[in-house]
Amino acid sequence: MRTRPLKVALLGCGVVGSEVARIMTTHADDLAARIGAPVELAGVAVRRPSKVREGIDPALVTTDATALVKGGDIDVVVEVIGGIEPARTLITTAFEHGASVVSANKALLAQDGAALHALAEEQGRDLYYEAAVAGAIPLIRPLRESLAGDKVNRVLGIVNGTTNFILDKMDSTGAGYQEALDEATALGYAEADPTADVEGFDAAAKAAILAGIAFHTRVRLDDVYREGMTEVTAADFASAKRMGCTIKLLAICERAADGGSVTARVHPAMIPLSHPLASVRGAYNAVFVESDAAGQLMFYGPGAGGAPTASAVLGDLVAVCRNKLSGATGPGDSAYTQLPVSSMGEVVTRYHISLDVADKPGVLAQVATVFAEHGVSIDTVRQQGRQDGGGEASLVVVTHRASDASLNGTVEALRNLDTVRGVASIMRVEGE
Template sequence: MMRTRPLKVALLGCGVVGSEVARIMTTHADDLAARIGAPVELAGVAVRRPSKVREGIDPALITTDATALVERGDIDVVVEVIGGIEPARTLITTAFEHGASVVSANKALLAEDGPALHAAAQKYGGDLYYEAAVAGAIPLVRPLRESLAGDKVNRVLGIVNGTTNFILDRMDTSGAGYSEALDEATALGYAEADPTADVEGFDAAAKAAILAGIAFHTRVGIGEVHREGITEVTAADIASARRMGCTVKLLAICERAADGRSVTARVHPAMIPLSHPLASVREAYNAVFVEAEAAGQLMFYGPGAGGSPTASAVLGDLVAVCRNKLGETTGPGESAYTRLPVSPMGDVVTRYHISLDVADKPGVLAQVATVFAEQGVSIDTVRQQSRQDGDGEASLVVVTHRALDAALSGTVEALRKLDTVRGVASIMRVEGE
């Protein structure tokens, strides 16, 4: 039996994602009603520019007063796709206070203030769903929160930013430099006019905080995620990775410590073997590799951004939340019972690829090896090549065995002090082996 009274939905934001959500709600209204068990009605759309023409949306639904919209009292679900911290945080909290559940795509807000939002949802008996906040259309949040709820997740390793993956892929496949690849990404609409959030790793770090919190049932704040971007990645780094049988990706890595007593979350460029499933992720696609104790290795792959993919995730959450409304229940809330501490980057065990410009004379390799030994870091491979221009310098590439990141950082600092080391050309971690 289908309930005849519609569930009312308020939409906050009507940009690329919001307009697609509105379109799908209209064109697929009958299907959505059949899946939910009741019709859903778009009851209002809050925007900043009311004069803009929005095809397919009744102008009578448009309002600039988002607060009044979420305070109406007859709204069942608020869909927030405006992004940013404020006014999104206040609007979501107000929605809970007035009896609505919330579907959000706001990774920045969830990474910064997720626990408070979950607490508000629980206090007022609402749902907080946010599949679209991480990896676009890829079903990832719900599998971690629900499908793997009975398992123990030990590691989440992924490409969660399409812009940086496109840039690094172009650098690898076409030989383009960073600036050239960024210009192409901007021209194609993959990069914003100000790409800082993407290329400096802020976007991926927010997603890593969310994923780590869900995977390890503990609270991980955005400030606890180690972050490095791709702006320093060079064509030489890409070429060196290729010689090692690797490619370079910006990775979000969330790990449970071997003793199970802490977790780490980090975002940085890394070399990964071409044999790893993530190495084949091209263009602006996202992919996340999950390692669980019972389920083993799982791979989630698909478009990580864009209006239609993100709207697909939003609508999936909308259906779930509406079903909960009809059943007078709520879905899973925050799970942070483990209360595990988040260890600093220095406690991470990893490998380094270090490229040095050194004096081309006998004894240099021995000096460099001594520094590594003094820091307790074992060398895996060394490659030395004299410069063609005969300037008395050589290129020395060292790849280490696994060691504490703090020891590896200390090694680099000690190398910089050697008179025979003219410069540290690049430093990159090696992952995924």
């Protein structure tokens, strides 16, 4: 074993960073044995140096992250501060000064992953980011390495634990959205401002990363269709149960049937209770991968939290350190296909549409005519009069597969019918 330690700079010492530092300290001997050399925490960059950080030598703490990564003797920089800046500048500075990088920064990688990979390759450095998607779940490395000889056609997953906890509570207890969100906040699953989670921004960044790796093409955050889950209601869950389904916020990345394009999207969807993703409870994550040779694979586990995310960071750290010792670099960016990303309008799936309509003869025929005129075939229809009277009824239509553009045209025409009082909800049906 080499006796000179590999030096690690840690950028950020919050929930994840503190766990990374703790494991590096408590498991130092095991890490050294696995890597072939000791690893040394050479510095920890933070914003608030006065905060007490148990188990971390105060002499290692600094507010000057730039000076830390420019030191010239740092072998690996671990970036867990998040956000775009200063993380992007610090990572590029690390590459330019001889360090490889392990990051958990999904937002930055979804926006600038291609440029960061290009710089890493130019400088002969590694860029690893297993922790950026689905916490502790080994997912990026299997896609980049284990399935490198296969053709991945679809990645379908629950990649945000906060939203899954909320939707699971709504499903299992009948709670409304706000009630379930309040419980998630009280338990620490949701932030004080949950927008990034419940509006799908977090999942969209992860979808961009997954699509790029799975399909060997450039997919940026702006390419991902995003729809949040704040409008999901108890009535939607009741309708889903009648169909033998539940509702999940899904990240869906697909290769077109002809192989000529890809799509990436995040939105709530009904999935059959028979689908493996339907049984994913609480704050857990799961990702379903479909490929030509391997068939269907599912990766499941805790998708967030300090210790689980730190586990993924340390796994990358071991791999990068091993590469350093051997004088090699691991897999880099693989975007040789350069496939275009199709618009959401071209996506084809099934739909569940709930309408408030006048409770009188001929309404169903009018509605069916609108669907037919837009080329959307109806699978099932259920009509029920309102218990409170008022001359209105609820009409639920489930379609066969149709394009999103055709469905949008149908809904717009339905809204213009005098007999349609309102479109209560529209939800896609996936996983069949």
